[in-house]
Amino acid sequence: MKLLLLSLLLFCAPLQAAIRYDIDDPQQLARVNDLTLSATVVEIFWQAYNHPSRPLSPPQAMQRIIDDALLAAHARQTLTPQQLQQENAVGFLLQVQQQDRATALLRKYYEKPLYQAIQQLPGSSLDGIYQFAEEINEQWLQQHFALLSRVNIEATAAQQQLAENTVIARVRLAGNSHTLSLWDIYRRQNVQGRLAIHNADLQFLRGQAKQRAGSLFVLDWTQRKMGEKDFNAVFQIVKNEQDKATLLRNMGLYADVHDDNPVLRDAAKKVTEAQVKAFYQANKQEFKVVEKVRARHIRVQTQQLADEVHEALKNGLEFSVAVSRYSVADDKHNTPAGDLGWLKRADKNRNWLYSVAFTQPQGAFSMPFRSPQNQGDIVYEIVYIDERVDGFLPLTDPTVRYEASRDVALKQLKNDFYQLQQRLRQQADISLNKRALTAATD
Template identity: 35%
Template sequence: MSLAAESAPLAGRRQRRPVDSPRALLGGLLLGLTLAAALPASAEVNYAVRDAALAARVNGAPLHAFALDTAWRLARAKQPQVSRTAVLETLIGERLLAAAARKSYGEAALYSGQRVGFAQDVALDDQLAGSLRGLYGKELEQVLLRLPGGSLNGVVTERPALDGAALDAVFGKPGQLRLELALGEQQQTRAKAIVVLRYALPNGGKGALSLYDIYRRQNVQGRAQLFARQADFVQQQAMQSLAALFVLDWARGRFGAAAVDDLRGVFADQEAVLALQRLHGIGIDTDSGSPLLEQLARQVGAAEVQAYYKQHQEEFVRIERVKARHIRLPDEASAQAVYGELRAGGDFAALARRHSRAADARNGGELGWIKHEGKPDWLAQLAFAQDKGEVSRPVRAPVGPHDPAYWEIVLVEQRVNGVQAADSEAVRYVASNAVAREKALAQLAALRAHVLREARIELNRRVLDQALQLLEKAS
């Protein structure tokens, strides 16, 4: 059995982050290429690195050639023509910006809002192990075949039975109502004392995986499985954790611990840059918040709101009133029949007089002018949602459970547009958030410029496959 198969989640169980997907692995790196392109070429750059194990030093800290090579191979899966030099420049830009992000904002602010996901270190370990497994799978399979039994089970030295009373002390009694799937301090201590399996890795590393180790590697769905006492899930997760440890143990023996840890740092840098961009409004939708955007929006003044309003009035166009007709029908079958006649060219007013159950049927279903004010009823909202001259599909009225159902068909004959009032709450909300995003992007651009301007970058000329494009060349 392959390492990937032994560590794969069971069908119907928790879905872990897809670390083996090239798209998932490369999202941060390829986004980083765009990031690096925005950096001004003003860093202090030289070619002082002679150590073949290093690709560069960034402010004195090493960037290993192994990390660059792995990142480049991953990037080529998405962009086959990408150069090693372009990837190196990206990694340098991300390392600088990630360091500044951690210093300026801290981990808590960068990763706020990720409550249902995996812990950051767990996600990075999975990404690291998944990337190595994807690139060096054949070598790993050969190592696996040399284990006792030719499988990952060959490194397992003990699987203690899980005691029910001990599990009760950690998770509580089965069926107990819980407001949160989380362990308190005492429960965590008990979970750390429960060994799920013990192992001995090929390079001599021995250890044990506790129930707490399994617990902290879960997202909300995984914790639900643990609290439900799914014993097969616990064992499957233990083997998945062991598979990651096996891959990292092999990689550190093959490439060196410092090089593998640096590759993990590359992934951590990518995540920090993505988090920094989200914090500044990049990659989130209009309604998604970030603490930084919310703070900046609160600081936007009335003059800024009015200036934005004058420059972007097209964003504040609204329907002021519509002139419409409707046909009310008692059931869906008759509504669909009338709708079919309308689609075939039937006269709306004539069909309303013939079929509508509303009091205005004699007037051809005329609703007159409907103004957009206050809180429109559902029929008015339906009219405002229709394009002029197009017959709506039959829509079931949102009646109560004991009220008779009916269907409405609407036709908007005229529409009058206007703009929202300059002093309205809607204008203030939209404008202040838009101005906040503009300020956030300006802050991010300034941070990008600053970190590169202050950087000291030493390169190993031998790792470059083309001339530098983004970083300043040494004179």
């Protein structure tokens, strides 16, 4: 922790951030904006961020937490509520994602004492705090919650009201009873989960209700264990992570698998021809292509035979001998059996075999490839490359313009983000615990 505090000081001072030493609470290390950080909270996120493939020190974790807080505050000031709260139609709600991540963080950090707490429950399991409403069965779900339209997988207004008023489970937490409605569970699902409930999958519903009961136990236990301030700080940091991701998405620096990147696309349109040419000249190797290959092939009619021929080639059988012995390739170009001649990138009648040949190194045979199902009889091909000639896409090729303009635009967007981050750091108002810092330097 001494290293953590010293690194925080070094992190702030060179950037001319406004630093105040006005924290007296011995349990608090630092405060930025409305976020107060204790040693426990920092350690929770350091454990989450640190990974063997991407090792991270506690000071770096602290820096990430502070940067996320600053970026999230900027997002809330500059983005509209609609942008900040935009939900994914097929994914989990933002609030659900926040709760699930916070729960996972707390469960991991308090893993051992949580396990001990569960052992003290009736039956030494979470089953002792959870009871599912037996009146909710498949017939009830089919009658009240079946989809009215397969086009749109969501509950109707009437189904939502019914679900909100339908208790499907009760959870006992620290002497208090907590009820779970059908809507509590339904709204926590992505599109696949909602569909399962509409399809009256009672086993799935029971499993989700039990999982939610376990999460509520974790949240209730950890809140009492760590106190309200630290508990809320965990959720605030997770919310900051979400809002930072939204900011990055709106700056063109982040898009999930369901999203386009319109900011990057628009920025790429503004890249000049001179910029494209400069990028091309500096990164010409990125546009390297196969111009042509001189190839031979073996064509057989079954996967089993293709595997046997490939194994024989690996064991030293000459490719020309294998062609004569096994290949059923017909000759349409008056070339020797199995000879494909020169396959050129510029050829107008290219087929799937070109793609196989162009991905193989010179002087080597390929694995067996199965022909596409929509291109005649199914056959299996083994290709040998006698000679390969590489070249470069010309500057006038549309692919060059597309790739270069996006790379140039992305570099500029990243630079804009870096400048923003530096400015936010310089303008940051950070409070430190001077007593803890003094103790660390003794």
